[in-house]
Amino acid sequence: MSLKSYSETRWLVMDNLDKKTRSLNMSAIRSKGTKPEMSVRSILRDLKIRCRYNVNKLPGKPDILVTSTKLAIFINGCFWHQHKNCKYASIPKSNNSFWKNKLKKNQNRDSLVRRQLNKLGYRTMTIWECQLTSRNKVKLEMKVVRAI
């Protein structure tokens, strides 16, 4: 999903969200698009790992591609991509079936994209937005290093 349609969809459905999700969404909007990605970029820069960003030619348009080891990195929002066992991924009670359906589609698309990339010889890695805290930076660095 492109950033534009992503945020448009988000605004369209805004009114249907319950209060908890709405405040979560507001925080997601504040950090929209670039900020989480930037912090991962800075980790990779610190590690002197050369990357390409927003690779449109590949399935799912990976946020980051480590070209030397063919690792595609996705930075996923916990709610939209349904981070398992994450407190930010709870499905709103109102319009519950709508959300279940919509989010399931996102998950299915994510796994399809992973399979397509694997077939093309790429490995994939997901970094979740909730993992992008400054407290978590070292842990995240380790995760990236191990994956590369």
Ligand SMILES: [Zn+2]
């Ligand atoms: Zn999460």
